Amino acid sequence: MSEAEQVEVAEKQQPKGPVDFTDRTFELNETYVEDMFEEMRRENRVSKYFIRHQPLNYLNKKVLDYIFTMCTRLRLPPDVRFTAALIFDKYMSRQTAQAHHFIDTLELTQEQKDQQWDKTQCNIIRQLVLRLASCIQIASKENKFDDSLSNEAVTKMLVAVGSPYHPQAILKSELRVLSTIDYTIPQSPAPYMENILKVLANSDRALKHCNEVWDHALLFLDMTFAYQRQITNEFNCQLNEDAPPNKERKAVQVMGDWMLVGSACIVCGLGCVHGMEVADQKAIVLGDITKIDEQHIVQLASTIMKTVRAERQRSAVSTP
Structure with missing residues (x-):
C-alpha cells in the first residue's frame, strides 16, 4: 500500500466529530477570504432565485421532523438534513407539477381528470416514506460523508420504520428523485x-x-x-x-x-x-x-x- 493510500485509510478510520472552530489546521489565508465570500454571494443569489420562484411549500413541520429525526438517528452531519429537506421540496414541487400537466393533457372529462388525480395523489402519498429516504440518501452522498447511506442501509432504515422495500426499488427511487430534480442539488x-x-x-x-x-x-x-x-x-x-x-x-x-x-x-x-x-x-x-x-x-x-x-x-x- 502506498503512503497516499495509507493516509486515506487512516483518515477514513478517524471518527468524524463536530465542527471545531478552534482548529486552525486548514484555515484559509486572509488573502482569499473575500474571494470565498464573493463566491458565496454568487451561490446565494442562485439559491434566492430558485426559492423565490419555487417556494418551500412541501416543507411542513411533520416532514421536517421526520427528516431531521432520521438524520439524527443515523448520526449524519448537520448539513445532510438541510440538503435532504431542500431536495425533497424540489422533488415534490416538480413531481406534482408534472403530474398535473400530464393529467391536463388527457382527453378526459373534468370528473375523470379529478378521479385520475385522486389516484395519482394516493400513489404519491404511498411512496412518500421511500422518497424521503432517497432524499436523505442523496444528501448523504452529496455531503461526501465517508459512511454515506448505501441501499442496504436505507433498506434497514425503512424496515425499522415499518416500510420494507427491496434494494432494487430503493435504487430506482434514488434515480427517480435525481432525474426529477435534473441532478441538481439545492444549496444548504x-x-x-x-x-x-x-x-x-x-x-x-x-x-x-x-x-x-x-x-x-x-x-x-x-x-x-x-x-x-x-x-x-x-x-x-x-x-x-x-x-x-x-x-x-x-x-x-x-x-x-x-x-x-x-x-x-x-x-x-x-x-x-x-x-x-x-x-x-x-x-x-x-x-x-x-x-x-x-x-x-x-x-x-x-x-x-x-x-x-x-x-x-x-x-x-x-x-x-
Missing part, C-alpha cells in the same frame, strides 16, 4: 453559516465557546426551517413598522438567502452563549463580513428567537 444553508462563524472567530480571537455557539445556531436553523412562514411574515412586518414613513415598503426574502439566515442564527447562538449585548455587537461585525444590512440580521435574529419562544409556550399549553 449550513456551509454558509459555518464559513461565516469561522471568519468571525478568526477576526476576534477573544471570542470564546464558538463550538457552543455553532451548536445553538444549528438548533435555531432547525427552527427557522420548521417555522419559516411565521418567521418570514413577522420579520417583514417588523421591518415595515420600523421603516421611515416616506420609505417604500417591500418584502425581504428570508428562505433562500442563506447568508442572511446563517448570520441571524449565529446572532441567536451568540445571544444564548454570551448574552444579547455581545450578540448585538457581533451583529455589526457580521454585517461588515457579509455585506448584509445589519438591521436585517438583528431583526431576523430577534424574530427567530421570538417565534421559538412563542411556539414553545404554545406547545407547553397544549400538552396535557
Whole structure:
C-alpha cells in the first residue's frame, strides 16, 4: 500500500466529530477570504432565485421532523438534513407539477381528470416514506460523508420504520428523485453559516465557546426551517413598522438567502452563549463580513428567537 493510500485509510478510520472552530489546521489565508465570500454571494443569489420562484411549500413541520429525526438517528452531519429537506421540496414541487400537466393533457372529462388525480395523489402519498429516504440518501452522498447511506442501509432504515422495500426499488427511487430534480442539488444553508462563524472567530480571537455557539445556531436553523412562514411574515412586518414613513415598503426574502439566515442564527447562538449585548455587537461585525444590512440580521435574529419562544409556550399549553 502506498503512503497516499495509507493516509486515506487512516483518515477514513478517524471518527468524524463536530465542527471545531478552534482548529486552525486548514484555515484559509486572509488573502482569499473575500474571494470565498464573493463566491458565496454568487451561490446565494442562485439559491434566492430558485426559492423565490419555487417556494418551500412541501416543507411542513411533520416532514421536517421526520427528516431531521432520521438524520439524527443515523448520526449524519448537520448539513445532510438541510440538503435532504431542500431536495425533497424540489422533488415534490416538480413531481406534482408534472403530474398535473400530464393529467391536463388527457382527453378526459373534468370528473375523470379529478378521479385520475385522486389516484395519482394516493400513489404519491404511498411512496412518500421511500422518497424521503432517497432524499436523505442523496444528501448523504452529496455531503461526501465517508459512511454515506448505501441501499442496504436505507433498506434497514425503512424496515425499522415499518416500510420494507427491496434494494432494487430503493435504487430506482434514488434515480427517480435525481432525474426529477435534473441532478441538481439545492444549496444548504449550513456551509454558509459555518464559513461565516469561522471568519468571525478568526477576526476576534477573544471570542470564546464558538463550538457552543455553532451548536445553538444549528438548533435555531432547525427552527427557522420548521417555522419559516411565521418567521418570514413577522420579520417583514417588523421591518415595515420600523421603516421611515416616506420609505417604500417591500418584502425581504428570508428562505433562500442563506447568508442572511446563517448570520441571524449565529446572532441567536451568540445571544444564548454570551448574552444579547455581545450578540448585538457581533451583529455589526457580521454585517461588515457579509455585506448584509445589519438591521436585517438583528431583526431576523430577534424574530427567530421570538417565534421559538412563542411556539414553545404554545406547545407547553397544549400538552396535557
